[in-house]
Amino acid sequence: MAYSCKSLLLLSFLILYGSLPLSQSNQFCDAGVGYTESTCGFPSTSSSKLLIKGGTVLNAHNQEVADVYVEDGIIVAVRPNIKQVDEDVTLLDATGKYVMPGGIDPHTHLAMEFMGTETIDDFFSGQAAALAGGTTMHIDFVIPVGGSLVAGFEAYKKKAKKSCMNYGFHMAITKWDESVSREMEIMVKEKGINSFKFFMAYKGSLMISDELLLQGFKRCKSLGALAMVHAENGDAVFEGQNRMIDLGITGPEGHALSRPPVLEGEATARAIRLAKFVNTPLYVVHVMSIDAMEEISKARKSGQKVVGEPVVSGLVLNDSGLWNPDFITAAKYVMSPPIREAGHDKALQAALSTGVLQLVGTDHCTFNSTQKAFGIDDFRKIPNGVNGIEERMHLVWDTMVESGQISVTDFVRITSTECARIFNIYPRKGAILVGSDADIIIFNPNSSFEISARTHHSRTDTNVYDGRKGKGKVEVTIVGGRVAWQDDELKVAPGSGKYIEMPPFNYLFDGIDKADAKYLSSLQAPVKRFSAS
Numbered sequence: 266m267a268y269s270c271k272s273l274l275l276l277s278f279l280i281l282y283g284s285l286p287l288s289q290s291n292q293f294c295d296a297g298v299g300y301t302e303s304t305c306g307f308p309s310t311s312s313s314k315l316l317i318k319g320g321t322v323l324n325a326h327n328q329e330v331a332d333v334y335v336e337d338g339i340i341v342a343v344r345p346n347i348k349q350v351d352e353d354v355t356l357l358d359a360t361g362k363y364v365m366p367g368g369i370d371p372h373t374h375l376a377m378e379f380m381g382t383e384t385i386d387d388f389f390s391g392q393a394a395a396l397a398g399g400t401t402m403h404i405d406f407v408i409p410v411g412g413s414l415v416a417g418f419e420a421y422k423k424k425a426k427k428s429c430m431n432y433g434f435h436m437a438i439t440k441w442d443e444s445v446s447r448e449m450e451i452m453v454k455e456k457g458i459n460s461f462k463f464f465m466a467y468k469g470s471l472m473i474s475d476e477l478l479l480q481g482f483k484r485c486k487s488l489g490a491l492a493m494v495h496a497e498n499g500d501a502v503f504e505g506q507n508r509m510i511d512l513g514i515t516g517p518e519g520h521a522l523s524r525p526p527v528l529e530g531e532a533t534a535r536a537i538r539l540a541k542f543v544n545t546p547l548y549v550v551h552v553m554s555i556d557a558m559e560e561i562s563k564a565r566k567s568g569q570k571v572v573g574e575p576v577v578s579g580l581v582l583n584d585s586g587l588w589n590p591d592f593i594t595a596a597k598y599v600m601s602p603p604i605r606e607a608g609h610d611k612a613l614q615a616a617l618s619t620g621v622l623q624l625v626g627t628d629h630c631t632f633n634s635t636q637k638a639f640g641i642d643d644f645r646k647i648p649n650g651v652n653g654i655e656e657r658m659h660l661v662w663d664t665m666v667e668s669g670q671i672s673v674t675d676f677v678r679i680t681s682t683e684c685a686r687i688f689n690i691y692p693r694k695g696a697i698l699v700g701s702d703a704d705i706i707i708f709n710p711n712s713s714f715e716i717s718a719r720t721h722h723s724r725t726d727t728n729v730y731d732g733r734k735g736k737g738k739v740e741v742t743i744v745g746g747r748v749a750w751q752d753d754e755l756k757v758a759p760g761s762g763k764y765i766e767m768p769p770f771n772y773l774f775d776g777i778d779k780a781d782a783k784y785l786s787s788l789q790a791p792v793k794r795f796s797a798s
């Protein structure tokens with residue numbers, strides 16, 4: 266049998282890397298394969314009553330030394346010196362530690378079919394990793410099936426049957442016709458989805474035109490749903506990719522070179538201006554560059570309602586890894602928009618600390634070494650995506666709080682509360698308040714963490730943050746009033762998760778109708794004219 270050079274190269278790679286062991290820490294189910302309740306987590310045996318004693322309670326607006334009492338998944342008291350009355354109350358000592366709302370990750374892709382494969386983390390393994398890192402809810406992106414939003418929603422609900430924590434959905438829009446418009450209304454009014462994402466990149470697959478973008482923005486506005494964009498100029502990226510191939514640049518570095526910051530900045534500016542034309546709020550996902558951040562800053566200064574979401578990889582990494590001579594090391598950093606050269610990370614941190622950017626996501630979209638090898642001789646075929654759902658809380662604390670760039674209450678705001686407000690589930694989520702859901706973490710600021718692909722809880726065999734160390738560690742994660750993670754052990758089972766419906770018309774829509782009325786009254790049109798006799 267004859268093999269091409271390409272086949273031999275890929276075969277050699279798979280022999281070297283295809284049988285790499287999964288992370289040793291995947292005590293939850295051999296990394297999610299063939300799990301059962303007995304081998305991969307178990308129903309929590311903790312009481313429906315919890316008392317957290319002696320901690321410093323953090324909210325986005327204040328901090329106080331107080332106890333937190335929980336019954337049946339709801340916070341019923343937050344005050345000092347709560348006495349334990351019943352014997353069936355589970356007591357947790359938080360002395361010297363912070364008690365704060367569980368993290369909410371606004372941007373994930375679990376069990377997503379993409380670039381000829383599927384992300385390696387499903388709704389159990391990805392959520393297990395999230396719980397280990399102090400995140401108690403995430404919002405995943407539903408991809409339509411055959412253009413149908415309803416079919417896509419049902420497919421993702423089936424995927425999410427494995428879930429073990431809170432989750433919600435955004436919906437992607439990949440085409441436009443009357444059926445899509447009708448289904449958007451169904452998603453908002455019947456399925457609990459209040460946000461729709463439009464891809465300005467990935468030409469030939471997910472990318473949409475400006476015409477579709479305008480129609481989608483108008484429909485979002487009428488439904489009170491938040492329009493979201495992946496902002497890169499897809500046509501120019503396509504040209505950039507061909508340019509790199511023509512130059513003989515086929516490795517992972519070609520990915521970053523083919524889609525420079527100027528293309529992210531251009532698309533961000535275009536989306537912002539179209540949203541202004543329609544007068545609807547806009548959410549820009551994974552802001553990775555100074556170029557995009559500055560467009561958001563200008564728009565916000567002018568009074569436009571634009572939200573900017575950086576992701577952890579853009580805040581703490583630079584693109585040097587893409588030039589690593591080892592393919593698998595370089596390929597693990599491939600994501601879109603790309604991780605940028607040094608300098609963009611610090612600028613994004615500054616923008617986050619000053620309010621130009623509002624909250625932190627991950628774009629957790631993991632592929633293992635074998636999957637990344639699909640592009641071993643052509644960077645265009647490397648599945649795009651990096652990890653982060655487990656690492657986000659720790660890295661943001663170490664990067665932003667320990668450096669003095671933000672306060673501990675700001676940390677709560679950018680990792681939990683602002684996400685809950687934007688997606689209209691605050692104060693049910695994102696707060697330690699009486700009546701809020703008991704999604705809580707106990708965080709030890711004096712402990713430390715170290716990230717390793719061998720000890721993380723994702724199913725992937727690489728980690729873009731491998732070797733990073735820092736201060737601050739999540740010690741207990743509580744979801745719905747039950748301990749889900751403690752003593753480095755998962756305490757919930759697949760299927761125990763909960764879908765969170767998110768209502769439309771969040772606070773960003775306040776005043777939109779008045780602005781429309783003001784615009785109409787300013788037109789001084791139509792002008793009444795007399796016909797010439």
